[in-house]
Amino acid sequence: MKLWRSRWWRAALLPALVGATAVSGPMAQADANSDYPLIIDVSTPADGQCAGTKGAEHTGLHGTTAVYIPPGVPAHSDVEWRILGGGQPIRSGIAPVNSDVVTVGFDIPQDELPADGRLRVDARSRIPGGAVSGYGKPWNLRVSRDCRPLHVVSVGDSVTWGQGLDLDRKFGDLTTETLGAQTGRVTRLHDYSVSGAALDAPGLHADNAHCPAANAGGGELPDVFCQLEEAGGEARDRGYQVDLVLLDGCINDLDPIFGIPVGLTPGSQDLTAAVRRECGGAGAEPVNPAANVPYFSSSKLGYGGRGMQDAIEKAHALPGSPKVLVSNYFYGDAAPGTPQGVQQRWSEFVRTSAEAFRTAADRANTAAGETFAVAADGLFGQDGGAAGNDSKLWMNPLGDEEISLRLLACPPHSDQAPQCGKAVAGHADVEGARQYAKTFLLNPRVREWFGGGGPLGDGFTVSRTAGPSGSTVDFDATPAGGAIRQYEWYFGDGAHLTTNGPATSHAYADSGPNLPRLVVTDMTGRRSMYELNEPIVIG
Structure with missing residues (x-):
């Protein structure tokens, strides 16, 4: 539900909002047209959770987040904030709305940080009587796990x-x-x-x-x-x-x-x-x-x-x-x-x-x-x-x-x-x-x-690795698995082809050496690359 309609606040509060965020976070993170609470800053130590630590000796990420509360939110409301990692909430809390900007602190133990270090912070309003707004524009950041x-x-x-x-x-x-x-x-x-x-x-x-x-x-x-x-x-x-x-x-x-x-x-x-x-x-x-x-x-x-x-x-x-x-x-x-x-x-x-x-x-x-x-x-x-x-x-x-x-x-x-x-x-x-x-x-x-999970092994096979000029080579990417939505073929001679199926063929005119590579995209959007273990030589 929409809690308020923008009236005078754009003219009256925007300069103050710019001043409040100038030293703590880019204005680009805030959207003056949003009807919901906005995360206008997330402050952590300069080195994230690694500040003041040696090697792997650290306790986690500590910081604060500042939430801007639009003027349409009624008095005695609360702001509910959350921090997500990997799409799942790993920290959340509720704080009373007592000013235009509510600042809350958070602590996240090291073992709870996502592997890629990417965090997303957003907030919503909780109105007396049980009404709840949608989540406002988030603030994205990355820390080193x-x-x-x-x-x-x-x-x-x-x-x-x-x-x-x-x-x-x-x-x-x-x-x-x-x-x-x-x-x-x-x-x-x-x-x-x-x-x-x-x-x-x-x-x-x-x-x-x-x-x-x-x-x-x-x-x-x-x-x-x-x-x-x-x-x-x-x-x-x-x-x-x-x-x-x-x-x-x-x-x-x-x-x-x-x-x-x-x-x-x-x-x-x-x-x-x-x-x-x-x-x-x-x-x-x-x-x-x-x-x-x-x-x-x-x-x-x-x-x-x-x-x-x-x-x-x-x-x-x-x-x-x-x-x-x-x-x-x-x-x-x-x-x-x-x-x-x-x-x-x-x-x-x-x-x-x-x-x-x-x-x-x-x-x-x-x-x-x-x-x-x-x-x-x-x-x-x-x-x-x-x-x-x-x-x-x-x-x-x-x-x-x-x-x-x-x-x-x-x-x-x-x-x-x-x-x-x-x-x-x-x-x-x-x-x-x-x-x-x-x-x-x-x-x-x-x-x-470096922890990307491979893949190793043969992702595709070829019908030949040598032949006269003009030879056609058949490619089969069945070994890459069945849950693939796209195959990007790089044949090693500058030619490039994208297919939806695992089989294709290519005619080689130049002698080479031509080392083919294949990039596959699975149903989750993950991309993986395979390459032939020897070049194709023609002529």
Whole structure:
């Protein structure tokens, strides 16, 4: 039932309400058109239930909630408030209405907080005589259920660093933020990635030369191995254990002129061989053929010979023996109208580098006798959709005309650092970056490590993994279970298809390697990802 009709209060009380909430909560949380009590603030310690505690020693969440009472509520009424977690009330109470704003306190023991840390607070009026209003607009908040910080280290080049994205919207930040939301834990990001860094720049390590720090400035850039060295030193000095390393590198060391692997940089004409050299550490030449190129290029710093497997193993050797997520942000196809030869090279570049990452992670796991590393993919298809989203292909200059050319933004003979100390890309696709972060964390191994519940095992089968060009491969997702309402197929060649049934087929024209992945959505809306354990190679 509606208890009152708005009359003079909007003009008379709104300024006072704004003043009352200015220091305690955003006005956006209150709705001046509501007929019901409004939660206008929920105050907790700055660190939630972790304030003043050490490790996991804490007693729970303590705080207050302020409820605005509209003028139409009669005198001698009560306000009934509640706090919900997982859709169920975990705290509630009744307080007398004695002013426009009623403030009540609450205590929630740690073991009663929901696993995801998400809480919802709302209230309603109880009128003398038994009448009860509806619940007003809620206040949503998230607290950390586990007070042990989840430490994430991010290393790599401009791709990991987030070329063109605001500082708090980098991939490391978004991935760490998303991981914290999924685990209900406090998160700490330690970002050492640098735009323009190579995977392995041997000049930095010759004669035990000191690695430059990531934030040192100037023209000397730390490579990924230097970044990992700095990350390990700081973790030991500050006494924390690293839980996860976000790792990238090598794919920008191949032929980054204009950001397009067109084969102009010496040593990059054979793209597959270049990927194996830079990402796999195989066949590095004693004299770098790109050392004297007339434009800034990570490839003139690279060609070190230590590949991604060595970097993965060095990451796992950080304090805490962290898990390692090797992130391949490149996917999809070139923009319409791009010359056919460049399109083919781009496609080869994407798939070959993804396979190099997967192979490096598998070999590192085999050598260690445990599964601590995984190669993740953003699931961007050539239709521009990221796991079902409409975001643009990120870091693909062929698909985004707003990208500024590095060559023009960073003059090769200037005194500035090669990356100019700032992002030189003109278009910041934050939503695309956020979709990458969410998709990386769909990886079944990552979900197993951090409490997401898998899934592990085979979610689908294929009729063949090899064949001549044009071969059709049949896919069957029956192993994923029966309570599935949607199947999103990513065939590994840039093609993407959504089906309502578990069976489909796809014809492969390019040789590959093509690693298919499947994202299923069950009847509750939960999304899970599966991938084939080996790529499909055609031709």
